[in-house]
Amino acid sequence: MRRLLLTSALALGACHPDTLPPPQGDTDASTGSTGAGPGSDGPASTGTTAAEVDTTASGDAGTTDGEPLLPDPGQSFYALVGEQVELDGSASTGAVLYSWDLDDGSEPTEPSPDPVVPVAYATPGRYHPVLTVFDAIGNQLAASVTVTVTEVPSHVPRHDATVARLADDARVAVVSPDSDELTIVGPAGENGFAVLDRLPTCARPRTAAALSDGRVAVACQDDDAVMVLDPDGGPSRSLALPYGARPYGVVADGSTLWVTLQARGELARVDASGDPLALEAMLPVIPDARGVAILPDGRVAVTRWRSPDDEAQLAVLDPSDGAVEPVTLAFDPKAPSDTESGGIPSYLDQLLVSPIGDRAVVPSLQANIGYGEYLADEALTFQTTLRGVISWLDLPGGGGAALEEDFERRKQLDNHGLLSAGVFSSRGDYLFVAARGSRAVERIDTFNGGQAGSLIDVGYAPSGLVLSADDRYLFVDAYLSRTLVVYDVSDFAVLPLPVETLTIPSAEPLSPELLRGKQLFNDSFDPRLAKDAYIACAHCHLDGEADRRTWDFSDRGEGLRNTIDLHGRGGTAHGPIHWSANFDEVQDFENDIRHAAQGLGLLDDADWNAGTTSQSLGDPKAGLSVDLDALAAYVGSLDQFPRSPLREPDGSMSxxxxxxxxxxxxxxxxxxxxxxxxxxxDSEFIAGDPVLHDVGTLTPASGQRLGGPLTGLDTxxxxxxxxxxxxxxxxxxxxxxxxxxxxxxxxxxxxxxxxxxxxxxxxxxxxxxxx
Structure with a gap:
């Protein structure tokens, strides 16, 4: 028995129906046994790898015309279901006979002098046909090639995103919410990219959508506006939306823009063909409307960012009659373990429809709100509180069919919290998802749901992903690193590294301290903040808001606690922190970092253990850690309340x-x-004691205050x-x-x-x- 190391290279191609993109790294050699079959990872699921190949020979491996016996099954490639393709082993050396195991359930072909065999695969999957070669004296060796078989892509995905590929398929636009800009990036030199322009926008652009005429639309949350910009120098146009509407997601369907009005629970239809932009309708769709996507049949799907506790919710709008169809994601009742936990999908943003048009996914966070010491006699831990999750939905039958969750396919990602964004490859065989807190991007094999490669430490708070037209380059919006990071993802044989890192804003809009604090607030990758990258401050307070969840904190000496919105409170400007007034400074979140998230802590252990510093109402923590003070400064900067959508159009009260x-x-x-x-x-401390009130809402589930009696609540x-x-x-x-x-x-x-x-x-x- 001898072992040889074999590799297969990638074939690159363009993204067109006739010349579809290449396999994304799933090219591998395998043993001489039959491949694992359609939908399997095969011998190397994480990308192009050198794999050990078992070879068996009777005696020494022979040669033919002086050449050693070496199988070469060719490069891995894509095929369509039912399409006849050829497997070609003619590049093998030292061989006189060839046999193919097609990995389709049929018997291997009889050894033949012909190295070529035709095959047509009947179902989608990742197949691993095995070529066995024989030399003149009967020695044999085997190697495999990967054939990825898909249906014909029939849908061009259109969904809200922070980064979008423009109509020319060459440039990319990314929003800069903190600097109120739209940054345009394009090719520069050989395999390079550069910032081409930065365009001023309305206040706090959250998402961007490419129009077919080359323009870009952005939804500006703080200005209650949608804006259309021309990267080629044409005039910009802006449309004011109702006071307090808080537009978030925008997607283009021809010259029509669909914009989610998050605060109003509506979907705005905007005609972008003329000047000025025209607001055609505002249609009620779902509360807390966030993400928006066009389905293959032209209907419009909207996600509910924060749903009720019993189910996560989406809605599908039929533009022809305004009818709204509800869609739900089930509460997962499973008991927690070190690899999975139950709960409800939360922070639903993007709905990503596969280019095949038969299914969609929602990347999000799964909040384990049904568990805890009071609710289930077992405390939540750093790895059972929340996890990143991908929810799969089927689009059976095409046009007009119901969007239904495939609950059994729901996938949790270990060592990740919130999954903030995603993008399908152009053939739908891979899904890339960004993990916001853990600074990672995971590649998912959509045939079997397995993880098939990772990008590590991509930058703070990755918030958007887009692929180049040929699937070669992945653009990662590392929002709080202020960079657009470009990776070549055509080969996962080794960990892909950035080929370009481009600065998004024209100038940093925040002070160094506030930027650092915002980075820490959104981060779980730093082991000082969390163990195994699960919990970040932002995972309960994304964008500084509340997740609208009630958590069981009984093990912390508290009880059931409803998450509080941080906006407007300015840290401690409104008095003590939390319902039970158990913190007197934002720096006391060091306790949650060390205990609930199991981080190592931002304070030095010596400072933590000195005096009563480790107690939440003990010696002050302020001034002991630059990073902890930066975190507190960022929370303190959240001193403005969002505008109420229930006010009159001019902002006055009704x-x-x-x-x-x-x-x-x-x-x-x-x-x-x-x-x-x-x-x-009236929240304050008087002579060291908080002002608390019993307003008749306390129950046994309310628990304690700092492990002692709970006599009332902070106002x-x-x-x-x-x-x-x-x-x-x-x-x-x-x-x-x-x-x-x-x-x-x-x-x-x-x-x-x-x-x-x-x-x-x-x-x-x-x-x-x-x-």
């Missing part, structure tokens, strides 16, 4: 809200007894309340009206029982208009 304000201020109700002053809260501000459901410390109230009524039966939370239905509606209108 008549109903003004009537509610009078009720709120009336001494009879008693609201201002706790929600007082410009902050609308939260009411500003930004519209963006804060569910409500109360345990998330038990779905609406503000429930807080005022069913959750206030004894009037401990204001004398609301004295109000009639109209007055309750007016009071709720006021509360939801606060910003």
């Amino acid at each position: 008549p109903a809200a003004l009537a509610g304000e009078a009720l709120f201020l009336s001494p009879m109700l008693g609201c201002v007894g706790c929600h007082a002053g410009p902050r609308l809260t 939260p501000t009411l500003r930004g309340l519209w963006n804060g459901p569910p409500y109360l410390h345990d998330g038990s109230a779905a609406t503000v009206l429930q807080v005022l009524t069913t959750h206030n039966p004894s009037d401990q939370h204001g004398l609301t029982s004295t109000l009639d239905a109209q007055q309750l509606d007016e009071l709720a209108a006021y509360l939801l208009s606060l910003e």
